[in-house]
Amino acid sequence: SGKPIREGSGELMMPIDLQFRHFDSGAGSRTPPLVLLHGLLGSSRNWAMVGSALMGDRRVFALDLRNHGASPHADSHSYADLVSDTLAWLDARGIDRADLLGHSMGGKALMRLAADHPDRVGRLVIVDIAPRDNPPYNERAFTALNALPLDTLASRKEAEAFLQQRLRNWAFCQFLLTNLVRRDTGFAWQVNLPVLTSALPELAASPLEPGERYEGPALFVRGGRSDFVRDEDVARIREHFPAARVETIEESGHNPHIEQRDAFVRLLARFLA
Numbered sequence: 001s002g003k004p005i006r007e008g009s010g011e012l013m014m015p016i017d018l019q020f021r022h023f024d025s026g027a028g029s030r031t032p033p034l035v036l037l038h039g040l041l042g043s044s045r046n047w048a049m050v051g052s053a054l055m056g057d058r059r060v061f062a063l064d065l066r067n068h069g070a071s072p073h074a075d076s077h078s079y080a081d082l083v084s085d086t087l088a089w090l091d092a093r094g095i096d097r098a099d100l101l102g103h104s105m106g107g108k109a110l111m112r113l114a115a116d117h118p119d120r121v122g123r124l125v126i127v128d129i130a131p132r133d134n135p136p137y138n139e140r141a142f143t144a145l146n147a148l149p150l151d152t153l154a155s156r157k158e159a160e161a162f163l164q165q166r167l168r169n170w171a172f173c174q175f176l177l178t179n180l181v182r183r184d185t186g187f188a189w190q191v192n193l194p195v196l197t198s199a200l201p202e203l204a205a206s207p208l209e210p211g212e213r214y215e216g217p218a219l220f221v222r223g224g225r226s227d228f229v230r231d232e233d234v235a236r237i238r239e240h241f242p243a244a245r246v247e248t249i250e251e252s253g254h255n256p257h258i259e260q261r262d263a264f265v266r267l268l269a270r271f272l273a
Helices: 046-055 080-091 105-116 139-147 156-167 172-178 192-203 233-240 262-273
Strands: 020-023 035-038 060-063 098-103 121-127 178-185 184-189 218-222 244-249
Touching: 020 046, 035 046, 035 080, 035 105, 046 060, 046 262, 080 156, 098 105, 121 262, 139 156, 139 172, 139 233, 156 172, 156 218, 218 262, 233 244, 244 262
Parallel strands: 035 060, 035 098, 098 121, 121 218, 218 244
Antiparallel strands: 020 060, 178 184
16 A cells, blocks of 8 residues: 555655554454554554453554654654555555554544544544643653664663663663664664654644544543643643543553553543443
């Protein structure tokens, strides 16, 4: 499915053939498939446990977005690109309509997709992100990643110490290091770090303009210890998603699918049912 897709601006987007993980119990498919999109610097592996827990009588797919995971790299990384790639992935598998879930950057991409292509969405789940501009919270992390001396790096332990000294957050450093791979020539970033670094200002911006809406069923899940969805954001969410439910997992930060997985899966299963 390499056909270009024309976005609302009239610009032709050339989609990327995304890699993915498939979770299927083999019990048959009586419900729409569920497609999961990760956040910035994440990958489909972030959804392995949730995908396995949710498959039941439905197919579950976790995608590697462009410039991430095992998917190809490209010279651009906009929300229009991510929408184009996701639609092409659905088309290639004959999926006219799916339940869609996106975390953080993946959530913003799905807000854009739902507003432009509501007929492709069954139920929409957005995890710990709101339709607004975000501060460039990842700048320090990207500065550290770009400064890591890959040419002289001797071990992952050395990389961990380098990042820990600059970011002072062990768990976050471990997450970042999931993108560090060893190849024949030494260590390298699996993500397309230069392109993602350049894309940070656009990724921090709201994917929606005033007045753009998705009228279908939507669930926004926020972490009680996260500031990505603030109390004042709830009104903005309902302006764009009038049928939205907003649920808080109090003991979670920005990654409720990892930090409070059982509570997250229960909440999601009730909504999708």
